[in-house]
Every structure is written in structure tokens, then in C-alpha cells.
Amino acid sequence: MNARCKYLRTKMDYVARAAVASDAPGLADVSSQKHFWCLRTMKPLGPDGAPADDASCATGRECFVAEGEA
């Protein structure tokens, strides 16, 4: 699994969750239902103007900083 950028956020980072079982039988792409933002811009765009999301914010992007790094 790729490291996550320390500046990437969704609301799920802030709400308390456990045992959120669902009997939804769908095959939804859960990731695509998330709304991301970048803490450096407070928008769904990174400082480079490209989208901020779990697919785009990856190692190799200039603005990427892994969680736990300074």
C-alpha cells in the first residue's frame, strides 16, 4: 500500500468510526465517493494545481510528504 500524504484529508479522517457495518450489497467504488482536500491549499487541488485525492497524491509528486515526515 502506498504511503499517504500528510496533507491529504477527507471528512473520514475526523469522524469517529467503528462497527459501521452496512448491508448495502453494492459494488460501489468507495474511494470515488470521498471528497478530499489538501491542507496546504484547503482545496481539492494540491499546491501544484493538480487534483488532491488518494490516487493523485502519491510518492513522486513534488508536493508529496509522507505521513510522519517533517
Place this chain on the structure above:
Amino acid sequence: MPQQKTKRIKTTITVNGETREVEIEVPDIEAAWGDPRNMRWLGKRIPRVEGADKVTGRAKYTYDIQLPGMLYGKILRSPYPHARIRSIDASRAQRLPGVKAVITDLTREVKYVGEEVAAVAAVSEQVARDALKLIRVEYEPLPFVVTPETAREPSAPRVHGGQNVSGGNPRERGDVDSAFRRSDVVVHEATYSVPARSHCCLEPHGLVCQWQGDKLVAWASTQGIFSVRDELAGALGIPASNVRVICEHMGGGFGSKFGARSEGVICARLAKHAGAPVKLMLEREEEQLATGYGPGVTAKVKIAATRDGQLIAWESESYGSGGVGGGSGIPLPYIYPVPNVRTRHYDIATNTGASAALRAPGHPQASFIMESAMDDLAHKLGMDPLEFRLKNDPNPVRQAEYRLGAERIGWHRRNRVAGQAPGVVKRGLGVASAIWGGGGGAGSRPTVRIDPDGSVEVRLGTQDLGTGTRTYVAAIVAEELGLDIRQVKALIGDTDYGYSGASGGSTTTASVAPAVKMAAMAAKERLVAVVSQHLQANPADIVLADGKLTARGGSEKSLTWQQACALLGKEGIEVQGEWNANLQGSGVAGCQFAEVEVDTETGKVRVVKIVAIQDCGLVLNRLAVESQIYGGVTQGLAMALYEQRLFDEQTGRMLNANLEEYKLPGSLDMPDVEAIVYDNPTGKVSGMGEPPVIPTAAAIGNAVFNAIGKRIHSLPITPAKVLQALGKV
């Protein structure tokens, strides 16, 4: 030391942004809510504890905060949907009398109309507006696209440089092609669509920021005071302990108010530069342009069932747009299990503001698409749509709710053949369903304090979005201590209180209530220990009720609440509580029935009645649950008949960025809404703020179909679409 009893529970965890279900070991502390029939407060219809403050204006929302020497912040926003900023000259604005701070370093390229370009703080809103007009920005306009349909064209301008269309990974189970080819199935194909919808929070986004040395106090209209605290601290480069965030009352968020957001950081920076407190509340146009919306989705659907009505196959290709962001996915197929499934979903980038979570993200859209297809297929099968659902929905709670709802709406009155209602104004009935998690999680740290004078406080850094959190926090403590709810002061909405998570995903009640219950139980245990000694009784025999503590089964001696608390000594009792998994549950169910009238000459649809049924496990405040149902139905009705964000492809501007041309229902548009709280005897608390919004639009759409025999495939169901479907225009 005895080993603490533990148990294993299933939970979801998020690691590196990926969520998965795991089993974890948690302390198995004996705790139960008890029999609701024996409760004085919980499960009853409790008026809001802050109700009088709200109706008299004493309640202070962020918008109401006034501080000595306070300035007003305003943001200059891009008039272009895509442009490079060559230069910004704010010198004239800075020289305008009354202007105290100017910021111009927000961005060098804008990607939607309404994106932040510069900001000012001034002594009045008018001076701040005048100052914005004096800022000279030289833009280099760039190609743009604002509608998903145009953005999909190969020649469309590229929003982010790459392809505008992303995603499309197939998700598949079973043997879809074989299932559709079976000779004993009926197949239906159609395209359904739902437009993007705005949140329309009555209180706009915004903050008041006041620096006190190197510490910041921020009043924020937010769904997460701690997330605002942490994000402001990070953006400003100060410790989180130097930031205090307050949100005593707030006027709606619906998923759009997590984190500090752009205006939060701008407000704090303006206050720092000006050396004075700044209020920065957005205006309605800014709300429409730059604070998010629920993505629109179009889905091409193929669905099949056996001739006796068993769903067997589903295929869908859907497109959604979250503007410059993503997040347009929807859970298809929805609710009803289908063994053979193939789906593809694509996100389309456009030069419009970014979407945001909107009350049950993706679910109302999925509901309209799935439930419309279900009804259309039932029509082809010659089946009653309700019977079709009863056959394909295994959830026992919804099975009971369907039967109850059918009775309450008078399902037998539906048109046996869609469109065969007599007269010009035709009546029809429709049904649709809801599903949600509603479980909570650990983290909340409430404190219950009992003072020797008998006063009781409960403090927790959660927030009340208008959903009634403050009331059930007080009610839980009152119930446990045998007090009147007015004897308990519930203090929430301040990061100076104990930590609690943000309010989203309908997780708040199932996260907060168990922790408050545990704190109240601990406080009661301490008090009972003191009182039992005084009364020379067994602690287990002490009963707290009606403001008294009585030793049952023996002397029957009792103390009043005040007498009991006077035994505590100066320090009183102060205890914290932690979340207990035994007290919460997840997996709530609901369904709604709609009755409509369709005028076949004008095309106007009038919703006559909605029967809305929802379970949430153990009910804490029946009145608040009913309120949530009313709110959900109202938003669902708006989605069905009114809401759509309209853009001009030539200028890239939103044409109805207000609450005049952006249509919402008024009180005269509302039907008779029968809100039914389904008492599901789980003995556990679950959240239900989101699910009541899910099925309303689909139920209305199905009722329109039942009335006129024509399917309106796209929302909103406007008179023009109805007349077109009837072949009258």
C-alpha cells in the same frame, strides 16, 4: 490484579486513506441502556434544551458574534472559470481609509468562478466591499469547460491538463452476460440522471478570529471544532494547544463544513495582519460558488429479473462530476441484492467549484437511479412495485416498514396500471427505501461534574449541527441521575472541553451518547457510594429517581438530591467517560411512500403526502428523530422537484448562484409528512441524520410514474419535463 474482560467486535479502520473492516478487542464493560419503557426522558419527545434561546435570539451563532474593535473580512473571487493571474495590484485598496489588512498571495491560477484571489479586512462590510473593487487583477483567461456533457467530448478543454474523464474501473461479480441472456428473465434498460445540488446551509460558512498574543480563538460555523482547531494550527504554524475553537450553535452543514477551509485560514491571517478580531462570513453567492455541492450523476442502467420477480442481473455505466474535485461515485446497485453485477463509474472534471459531501453522499442519487429502474422493471413484469421490493429486500426491518407504510399511505389506492388515474389532475403513489450505517466510534471524552450544591454539568467538545446533540447529552445524564433535564447543564461546542470527533456520516449520536452514558454511570456510582454509606444501605439498593436517592428493600430511607450532594465535600465529583461499543449499533433501515397529484395540463406536480419511516435502534429523543425525518423529506422533495445548478457554457458562470433562481420548496410546497419512528428493539443507539433524505426523490418520481404512466428520467421533475413526457410540448 484481575484481568479485564474483553470481547472482539467488527470495526472499520482507515489506514493510509484505505478503509477496511477488521475485528478488534475492546474492553467488555457491562453497560446497557435499559428498558425504554422505564425511562423518564430517553425515548420520549424532549423539546430542545436550547429551544427558548433559539426562538428568542439569545442563542449566539458564529454569525452573531460581535467583538470590540472587530473588522469585517471579504474575499475577492475569480470572475473567470479558468485563468492565470499575471499580477495583482492592491495598493489602492490598502490606501482606502478603514482598510486594515490585505492578502494577495492566495493563488496564481484559478480554475473556477468564485475561487479565492485576494482578501481584505476593514472597519465595515461596505468598506471591505469597496476595497475589493479597488484591487486590480490582471487575468490571462484560459480555456474552460463547465458542464459534464461538454467535458466528456474529446475536444473539450482539459481542466487539469490530463483527461477530464477518470475512473471507469469495472467492478464485477457473478456471470452478468449469461444472466442477461437467460430465457426466463425480463430486462429493462434506461438512462437516469440527477443534477448537482447545493447544500444551502441557512448559516453560511465562516468564522470570527481573535488573536490573544500567540493564541487564537476562533468562532466557527463547523461540523468539527477539533478538526478546525487542528487545521488552523497546521496552516498557521502554531501548536494546536494555542487554538481554541467555539461553535455553540450552528445553522446547518450537511457535510460541507469540515476543517478550517480557505476562509478559515484567510480570516485568521487577516486578523493577525490587522491586529484585531475579524469576522468573515460568506455571502449567499459565495456559498453557491465555493463551498461545495452534491455531485450530479447520470447512469445508463440494465436490470433483469426472473418472470416471478427475482432480481438477477445489474449493469450500469455512470458518470458524475465533482467539478475540480472528485467524489462523484455512487453505490450501485443500491439496497436490493443482485447476484450478477457489473458497474463502471467515471468522474468528470469541470471548471466549477469542488463538490463536497452532502447528506448521505451518493445515496440519494443511487436511490433515484435504482428505485426508478426497479419500478420500471416491475411495470414490465406486471408486478406491484411494493411486492417486487418485498420479494427482493431481505432486511427484516424494512420488510416491516414496507407493510406499515403501505397501510399508512393507503397503498391499495394506487393505480393498478400506471397512468390510468381518471381526470386531468392524476394521483399516484410511489415507494423507495433507505439504508445507512449509523454506528459510532471511540474518542469522545465527556466529563460529568456534580457539585456539592447539587448542580450538574456535562462537558464535551462535540457540536450540535441543529440535530439535537445538546439535548440528548443533557437527557442521558438526567436519566442516569434521576433528575429533571433542566437540572443538567450540557456544555458543548468548545475545544476547551474534552475531545470529540467531527459530526459526519451520522456517527455523532452513536459516538457521543455511549461515552456520556458511561460518564454519567461513573458519576452515579461515586455518588451512590457516598450515599449508601450515609444511609447504611447496600449501594445496589440505592435508587435515583425524581430528584431523590432512596434505599429500597429495607429502611426506605431517602435523601433529596441536594442533601445527597452536600455529602460530597468541596471537591464534588468529576469523572470522565469513554465510548462503549455495547451501547451502540449500526445498520439502520427506512422507507418512504409518496402520494402526488400531477396536473396533466400544466405539468405541475404537487406532493400530497409523504409517509416516512425510519429506525435508529434505541431512540434517545423521539422529537429530534422526527425533526430529522422532516428535514430529510424536505431536502428530498427539493431534489425531486426543484434543485439544479445551472451554468452558462459561454462564460462559465453559475446562472442561479442565489436562493432566488436556485429553487427550494417553501412552506406552501410542503405536503403532509407523516414521520414514523420505527422502534427497532436493538437496545443500542444508532445515528439516523442522513437516511431520511435518501428515498424521498425516488418515491416521488415513482409516484409520478404511477400517476401519469410516463417515467421522468431526470431530476428535477419540472412541469416542462412532465408535459414533454405526455407529448404535450
